[in-house]
Amino acid sequence: MSKHSAIKVQNLVKNFGKDDNLVRVIENASFEIQKGEVVALIAPSGAGKTTLLMMIGCVIEPTSGEIWLGENKVYHDKWLAKDTRRIRREKIGFIFQAHYLVPFLNVLENITLLPQANNVSEKEAKEKAMELLEYLEIADKANNMSSQLSGGQNQRVAIARALANNPEIILADEPTAALDGERAVSVIKMLKKIAREQNVAIITVTHDERILPYCDKIMKIQNRGIVFHELKEENIL
Numbered sequence: 001m002s003k004h005s006a007i008k009v010q011n012l013v014k015n016f017g018k019d020d021n022l023v024r025v026i027e028n029a030s031f032e033i034q035k036g037e038v039v040a041l042i043a044p045s046g047a048g049k050t051t052l053l054m055m056i057g058c059v060i061e062p063t064s065g066e067i068w069l070g071e072n073k074v075y076h077d078k079w080l081a082k083d084t085r086r087i088r089r090e091k092i093g094f095i096f097q098a099h100y101l102v103p104f105l106n107v108l109e110n111i112t113l114l115p116q117a118n119n120v121s122e123k124e125a126k127e128k129a130m131e132l133l134e135y136l137e138i139a140d141k142a143n144n145m146s147s148q149l150s151g152g153q154n155q156r157v158a159i160a161r162a163l164a165n166n167p168e169i170i171l172a173d174e175p176t177a178a179l180d181g182e183r184a185v186s187v188i189k190m191l192k193k194i195a196r197e198q199n200v201a202i203i204t205v206t207h208d209e210r211i212l213p214y215c216d217k218i219m220k221i222q223n224r225g226i227v228f229h230e231l232k233e234e235n236i237l
């Protein structure tokens with residue numbers, strides 16, 4: 001296990017159901033993603049992108065195999081940690097296509113919600129949130145409600161929320177799908193900056209060709225396994 005490794009997966013298998021209803025989604029997938037890397041996960045609908053992301057995020061239990069997050073082995077044919085929610089809270093930031101900000105809380109409150117649930121003081125959580133909003137150039141919206149923000153602004157708030165716990169890994173499920181070209185590129189550039197400056201590994205599920213040139217690698221689910229493509233124009237989709 002190298003100290004630069006953020007995610008390592010070995011012989012991962014995921015089936016849903018059994019007998020006649022058995023659905024084989026992932027079979028013997030093995031790969032490693034380094035800290036600071038931005039990886040695009042692409043595959044046809046139903047190929048298992050969300051399932052793979054949610055297994056890495058300790059949300060869906062694999063059928064078998066091994067998963068390391070940083071230096072911690074979290075899964076080996078069963079969860080090795082008693083409390084997977086805690087791993088999730090401490091190590092992982094999630095960003096979704098729809099931003100899922102809480103509508104009756106303002107921007108600042110949305111970002112401080114999780115750190116406060118993790119026993120960070122209100123003052124400290126707010127300071128960190130303001131720092132993130134400034135970094136994402138949206139500090140002037142701190143006291144606005146989500147409904148008063150544009151799609152791109154809400155998505156930046158969702159990124160700030162995902163970063164609020166200093167995660168080692170960000171898992172994003174189509175974060176730019178709802179955005180026009182310019183905003184999509186601005187969001188992926190932001191994610192790349194975060195990956196580089198904060199040494200965070202990012203996997204982003206995407207159907208969005210516009211953002212691929214900003215990723216370091218493309219990871220595809222093919223024949224229920226994982227293959228990587230370096231980013232050369234002719235390999236894109």
Ligand SMILES: Nc1ncnc2c1ncn2[C@@H]1O[C@H](COP(=O)(O)OP(=O)(O)OP(=O)(O)O)[C@@H](O)[C@H]1O
Nearest residue numbers: 016017023025043044045046047048049050051052
């Ligand atoms: N809880 C479940 N029970 C049974 N089958 C499931 C369950 N969740 C997902 N599946 C099946 O697993 C496969 C992979 O689903 P998944 O949502 O991971 O695909 P995806 O690549 O993210 O698709 P999309 O691009 O359409 O979002 C699909 O065939 C789906 O029907």
